[in-house]
Amino acid sequence: MRLGGRLAAAIEVLEDIRTRHRPTADALRDWGVSHRFAGAGDRAAVGNIVYDALRRKRSAEYLFGSDTPRAAAFGALLLEWDESPQSLNEALSGDKFAPPLLSEDEIEALSANRLDDAPDAVRADVPDWCAPFLEAQFGAGWVAEGQALSARPPLDLRVNTLKAGRDKVLRELSGMHAAPTAISPNGIRIPPIRGSGRHPNVQAEPAFRKGWLEVQDEGSQIAAILAGAEPGIQVLDYCAGAGGKTLALSAGMENRGQIFAHDSEKQRLAPIFDRLRRADVRNVQVVSRAEDLAPLERKMDLVLVDAPCTGSGTWRRRPDAKWRLTDRQLDVRMAEQEKILVEASRFVRPGGRLTYVTCSMFPQENVERIDAFLVANSDFMPVDHARLFESRFEGKSGSARIDAVKGISLTPAYSGTDGFYVAVLSRAA
Template identity: 45%
Template sequence: MTPAARCSAAIEVLTDIAERRRPAADALKDWGLAHRFAGSGDRAGIASLVYDALRRRASAAWIMGADAPRAVLIGSLRLQQGLASASVASLFSGERFAPEPLSDDERARLDAGTLEGAPPEVAGDVPAFALPELTAALGDDLIPELKALARRAPLDVRVNTLRGSRDDLMPALAAFGAVPTPHAPQGLRIPIGADGRGPALHVEAEFLDGWYEIQDEGSQLAALLADPRPAETIVDLCAGGGGKTLAMAAQTRNGARLIATDGDPRRLAPIHERLRRSGAVAEVRTPRGGKARADVLEDLDGSVDRVLVDAPCTGSGTWRRNPDAKWRLRPGSLALRTAEQTQVLDRAARLVRPGGRIVYVTCSLLPAENDAAVSGLLSRWRGRFEAVPAETVLAAGPATLPDAVRLTAHGIQMSPLRTGTDGFYVAVIARRG
């Protein structure tokens, strides 16, 4: 497919997303199934165009004066890829498989369009209803942070120290341009291409042999700050696919009793193969379906040393990876997530022993899901828990981290601008003896 034909395809996919209000990944998959002539490179190129357009949907619509998929794609080519109007016009020629030629108005807007005077939610490409929460979290850095959140995310991996060291793995990934991550001691960052694609690391022999996992540096740092220790009983309460479970197993050299579970058994499906591949040791407790399902952790109540709560959240900190998610988010979604966070934190509180700790993690930038959730736990369990000072929590991480993060009322906030990671929040809550 020509670059122009890819633009036509991207407009089709963006139209499907807008009309059916569905995840971009689903729309892209369906387009690929319906157009089997498109090779993997074409599909990846179309996906990059679609995700870039979604990253800059509001600002692209602003400069183009329209929010139709065609206008958003045109505006994103200017804002995200820096193409001049002549370059965009060469793609929108109306020739074989190319989109219709640019109108005089579209050319004029490409030449003169600016974000000067745009409201913050437009300049930052976020839903307007989320702006007060984001402003509270980011303060004077609001616009620079939101712009960083609209950029493409890097490709990070975590070296599995159960297999070997970062220095041991570096030669194997040298051909991909791997360099150490800025903060995480076992992280490597792989450059992505101009089209936003990274190499297919999941098919490399070292990945298949368990030498590394693909994991954002912020997630790696959250696992480090959890400070798991050998001989402890540790529950990963919202383990999902097991990324942090594997990280904690490596940190403790398989010396802790690790139990991984999740309220949604489907999310646990990948963990078994990942454990096998990595050599990590953990017990997986999968809840059964149905209204009368048993509590798979009931026997551990009051005895757990450390509970990791990687809580369900809006995912606002990952919008650079999942830009369509921010436009599918609705005001009611936040209330739903905070209710789920209350439930899972209270479950963690029942699990932890006197003197034990809850490590509360979200991939969110919204204070309602972060400090407010911790405040809620402290209020509901008045006198039985206390927040651990951020300085104490940071001592478990790399020396570079304290100068990069924001300190909040109860925890630590990472962000794309400050730490170069997804927007992770970490707080540690201790149960009084």
């Protein structure tokens, strides 16, 4: 397929997403099934245009003065693929599978509409109703954070130190432009792809199959390290999900001590069993039933709450999520977080720690939830987060937004990671 056919396909997928309110991955998969002639390179290119269009949706619509899938797809190529109106029309000319060339009216709109003059929420590529939340969290820098959330993400990996060292894994991944992460001592980063490129399939690599590495954003790795799991302690991972942070905690504990992995939805735990085996993790017990946690009350040295949230910190990886999110869904998440904090705190022993993590950029899900919990639970108090970060990542405190009392924020613009919030609370002895 030439660029014209790929662009037409992307417009078709975007129209499917809009009219049927479908997740992007589902729409792209169904397009691939119904267009089996398309090769892997074509499918990757179509996916890149679609995801870029969703990341830069508001910018593209502003430039064209239109909210159509055509405007979003063409805008993606102009904003992210280093194309110009002239180069696009030249590339599409004579291609019978291409959409119609840019019209004189469209070219005139592109010339007249400048992003520098656009409203802040447009330049940040976020929904209007979310803009005040980002501004409250980041002040004058909120637009830059929104723009970073609209960029293509890198592919981050975590070295499983139970089985390999970072230098060894880097040698295995030579040729992939892999390099050590800036903050996490066990992380490896493959930079964002450009144009129609695609990331390597690391899950097909022998190093992955041997359990030497996991796919995990550097921010998630940092959050796991900040949780404070050490060899020999008792840990409850209360919202373990598929086990990404569970595995990171186990590696930090050198397979010593005990981790209880629990999630209120059993199906989320399903992938954890194969991952534990592949990683050679031996100190994790999976506990799917809440009633089976009763013997652990007030006995855990550490309870990790990787709370369900809006996922606004992951918008560069799942840009369709920011356009599906509603204020009602935010309210639901906040109620869930409040309930989970209360439930999970029961398991922290006197003198133990409760670590709260979200992949959200909104203060309502982060510091406001911790403030409310502390008001209602006087036996908990925040640790010195500045000292905590420095103790784990010496000399790198400038890579995170740290409030000694309120917690730690990692963001794409400031930290180069997905958006994460971490608060560590200590229970009175």
